Amino acid sequence: MNDEPEAVSEQVTEQVSEQECRQALVSRLSPTGVSAGYVNAAGGYVVTGTKTLALVADTLTQLGVAAGSDALSEVLICTPGRYHPGLFGTIVKESGRTCRAAGYVNEAGYHTLYLDSGGRRFVIAAPEQLRIPDRGWGWQVQLYSARSAYSWGIGDFRDLAMICRLAAEQGASCVQVSPVHATAPISKPQDSPYSPASREFLNLLHVAVGLVPGADSVDLSDLAAQGQALNDDRIINRAAVWQLKLTALERIWETVRDDLPLEYQSWRDGQGVPLNRFATWSTIAEQLDTPKWMSWPEELRRPDGDVVHDFAEHNAERVEFHTWCQWVAAQQFYWACHCGVDVIADVAVGFDANSEDAWNYQDAVCFDFEIGAPPDTHNIEGQRWGLPPLLPAKLVEADFRPFINMVRATLTHASALRLDHVMQLWRLYWVPQSLPATEGVYVYYPVDALLAILRVEAARRGAWVVGEDMGTVAAGVRETMAIIGLLGNRSAMRTPVSDFPELGVGTSSTHDQVTVAGLITGSDVDDLHRIGKGADFTQIANTRRGLAELARIDPEKPVADITDDDIHAAVVARYRLLAAAPSRVVLVTLEDAAMVRERPNMPGTTGVYPNWCLALPRRVDEVMRSPLARALVEVMGTRRLSRI
DSSP, rough: TTOOOOOOOHHHHHHHHHHHHHHHHHHGGGTTBBBSSSTTSSSOOOEEEEHHHHHHHHHHHHHOOOTOOOGGGGGEEEEEEOOOOOEEEEEETTSOOOEEESOOOOOOOOOOEEEEEEEEEEEEEOOOOOOOOOSSEEEEOOOOGGOHHHHHHHHOHHHHHHHHHHHHHHHHOOEEEEOOOOOOSSSOOOOOOTSSSSSEEOOGOOOOOOGSTGGGGGGOHHHHHHHHHHGGGGBBBBBHHHHHHHHHHHHHHHHHTTTTOOOHHHHHHHHHHHHHHHHHOOOOOOHHHHHGGGGGGGGSSSSTTTHHHHHHTTHHHHHHHHHHHHHHHHHHHHHHHTSSSSEEEEOSOOOOSSHHHHHHTTBBBBEEEEEEEEEEETTTTTTEOOOBBBHHHHHHTTTTTHHHHHHHHHHHHEEEEEEEGGGGEEEEEEETTTTTGGGGGGEEHHHHHHHHHHHHHHHHHHHHEEEESSSSSTTTHHHHHHHTBBBBBEETSSOOOGOOOOOOOEESSTTTTOHHHHHHSSHHHHHHHHHTOOOOHHHHHHHHHHOOOOOOOOOTOGGGGGOOOHHHHHHHHHHHHHHHHHSSEEEEEEEHHHTTTSSSSTTTSSSSSSTOOBSSOOHHHHHHTTTHHHHHHHHHHHHHHHOO
């Protein structure tokens, strides 16, 4: 009996010790943007686990971020021509010109201010507003799936150009295209366009070989026949596609490499070090047949090492080949983006850990964590996306160069961009590699600076910007987006159409959500059960009933008896509702026009579903000219115009 008070006392001491430890962690991490908890999608407060906070603290120590540091104080954000009390000192402008600042800077862009006291501040001079597009509609395209008769097993930039021309003829104002970020040039390329090798360069799988300069002087008939034969299989085989396209590009390169045009040389020289570094990484990854640079020989693991420099010189011709391939892709994507509509380029929320971006920016990357999302009603287990986050303090330290380069590269071609998971500008949900997605932590980012960069780059191109703001959204995010003209993004699978914001892009679904055909036929529920993925099946049933009633289909009709006519009616009914949405822009998915039952991607799954590998069941031009597509074009044209 005398031992009991001691046991209780030890428990109390342990609890106090744990509380003190947690408080010390919170005190250290809060100035660096690490949150001790968050409000979930249901409105409840979730406390971040102490173990997770300790892992973050260890990572900050490894990356050299001092306890309690606040790098954001080094950034000064202003409006060109408007007084700012911090703008006093010597300023080196983006143009390279040096002058004295006395409260003002007139040029938009990125400048460096040297204070008379000896300090340095990075200056972002940005317009206050983003361009807002006119009211209109467009197509939502997964480019890999949109094949034509000329495709080699995968949708390409020629197909995108055709889609844009057809869209313009139909009266559409825009086409939103899935990410076309670079993938590693290895024997088995990455399937997911949202796990890129680089967000600054382009995916060579989308190159239309027949349009490459010099292709007309080379016999590619054998490769073209094999490539077009791949269209017979609905499952996209990227490994086979890449082998054929690589062989074709090498044949063309052999004929053009000794007489490269001045346009290429000018473009290459203008791209500078980033392009050379990417081409060098591509050459190493190709030779080793792996992008896993952390497993490469140690001397090749850092891009600025002497051995990497020597490797590039020793393999100069192959580095030049990969440089030329990027020029070919850039030409074709630019051409596709100027075919009569605004192309909205989708930008992934991050990059793969085994990527050139990760290799290039490795000192700013937290490899012990991956980006994800906390549990909500649509993904009850939470999500982890396999993408390592950048550390905010290191992003500031680098004068935001990774973010600037990514936005600038995208808007070099496209007229608009869509930021997947726009909440990344405010905060990201970091999931420890060693813990489940429920044990993540929100880390806050320098949102004012990132939004200012978006405004600078968009203004330079006359572009507009969409932010995908579905899921767990922090307070104030959507209000700030509306103030600066950053369009939101809503899906009718999540939000009533009547609640769509006017400053927004409305869709029926996203690449991660059920199609209209999948919902009305019940095939999506079958897929969920087959792969063992949890969902709110009551909510799904209610959503299906509502759609059936909207399309005047008997809600009690067995799913096995749903016909193509029923699917047609459901698709038209859904888009008749969407066409009247208050949103500035409404998008029609090609999957719905093709009556596709499968989702492009089943979130949180690996190896049990053909994520990112399902092509449209028919040629994309046939889909866009089908009776259902014509009905959708008529609905969009009449109902959208009636609200102007």
